[in-house]
Amino acid sequence: MYRALTRDIEVVVEPFYLEEQSDPEDDRYVWGYRIVISNNSGVAVRLVNRYWNITDQNGVVDEVTGPGVVGEQPRLSPGDTYEYSSGCPLDTPSGLMFGHYQMETDEGELFDVDIPAFSLDSPGLLRVLN
Structure with a gap:
């Protein structure tokens, strides 16, 4: 698992290879990846936007931005946790993802929360952070 902590908001990522959806030939x-966001701060926040940097093993970068995650803009009160799963296809057997979520407090303050860099490695490859 990969972890990042920004302003007492923790993001934990657990990537996994989806062999049944992959076709190496x-x-x-x-x-797939499972993300758990925990609000350990003293203020409520809403996840309003996401930014992803997805880099394949050849160095080709795809940047993805948009509102919320999986069609939602969850609000997390202090002590709340939000979990979701999503996926990422690549044309190469390994890659790297990282990014951030833009959060907004009830008072309208916007700030970014880091998503830790995590490695996407096909089974049988040496597992390293690219």
Whole structure:
């Protein structure tokens, strides 16, 4: 698992290879990832936007931005946890993802919360952070 802590908001990522959706002979490699966001701060926050930097093993970068996650903009009160799963296809057998969530307090303050860099490695490859 990979962890990042920003302003007492913890983001934990657990990536996993989706063999049943992958087809290496067709250069299609698919990973899922589970993310748990824990608000350990003293203020409520809403996840309003996301930013992802996805880099394959050839250094090709895909940047993804948009509102919320998986169609939601969850509000986390102090002590709340939010969990979701999503996925990422690549044309190469390994890659790297990192990013941030833009959060907003009830008072309208916007700030970024880091998503830790995590490695996407096909089974059988040496597992390293690219």
